[in-house]
Amino acid sequence: HRLLFYFLMDKNDLISHSFYSLPRQGYRKNIKNSIVETLGEDIWERINVTSEDVDNSLDNLPLSLEKNFERKNINTSPIIPELFKKSLISLVTETNFYEEAIHVTEKTYKPLSFEHPFILIASAGTLKYLHYLGFMTFSAWWDESYDDIQDPTERLLHITKIVKEIHNWPIGKKLSFIEEVKSVTKHNKMLVETMKKQHHVYSNLKDYLK
Numbered sequence: 001h002r003l004l005f006y007f008l009m010d011k012n013d014l015i016s017h018s019f020y021s022l023p024r025q026g027y028r029k030n031i032k033n034s035i036v037e038t039l040g041e042d043i044w045e046r047i048n049v050t051s052e053d054v055d056n057s058l059d060n061l062p063l064s065l066e067k068n069f070e071r072k073n074i075n076t077s078p079i080i081p082e083l084f085k086k087s088l089i090s091l092v093t094e095t096n097f098y099e100e101a102i103h104v105t106e107k108t109y110k111p112l113s114f115e116h117p118f119i120l121i122a123s124a125g126t127l128k129y130l131h132y133l134g135f136m137t138f139s140a141w142w143d144e145s146y147d148d149i150q151d152p153t154e155r156l157l158h159i160t161k162i163v164k165e166i167h168n169w170p171i172g173k174k175l176s177f178i179e180e181v182k183s184v185t186k187h188n189k190m191l192v193e194t195m196k197k198q199h200h201v202y203s204n205l206k207d208y209l210k
Helices: 002-011 031-039 043-047 051-059 079-086 106-113 126-133 152-167 171-180 182-198 201-208
Strands: 090-093 118-121
Touching (some): 002 031, 002 051, 002 090, 031 051, 043 152, 090 106, 106 118, 171 182
16 A cells, blocks of 8 residues: 555655655565556556556655665654654555554554644544544544545545645645644644553553454
């Protein structure tokens, strides 16, 4: 799903307006065949991405946010707080996307901790799970019905549409959003801090899945 989302972002000319990180290593050389095997022969038609688009996007990898980046330092890099300050929202590609199982990792807790608005590229129902934990999300500013879409490809297309709409907001709307959303992001950060102290994030997940 990370590659498919990257292809869609690149196709819609959104990568150049983002802080985007994606490695080249680790992906099979015949990645197009691998995606077709997983998602079906009509996948490229469904997402309106051509074989040439895929090749061009792959040629631009790897994308790194800092020179001499080492993955082992991903959670301690001094550049991370600055990226949150300079960006409007986070696009979180969670571990699970195609699976029914909801799996919230540090990828989601990072923007929650840094008081940053976010869109989740995750399994259907993940936003509902966050609501269950007490977190607030962003339906006041964009359509979060993507969380209800069971078809993964349709969910990814819907998310891409939302990202494009946010990108096209006029500057005045973006500035207003930054102020309006603070009550939500501050609430989320405080809840993360409380949950850290009480050590009950994963026990709540077990309760939710009963």
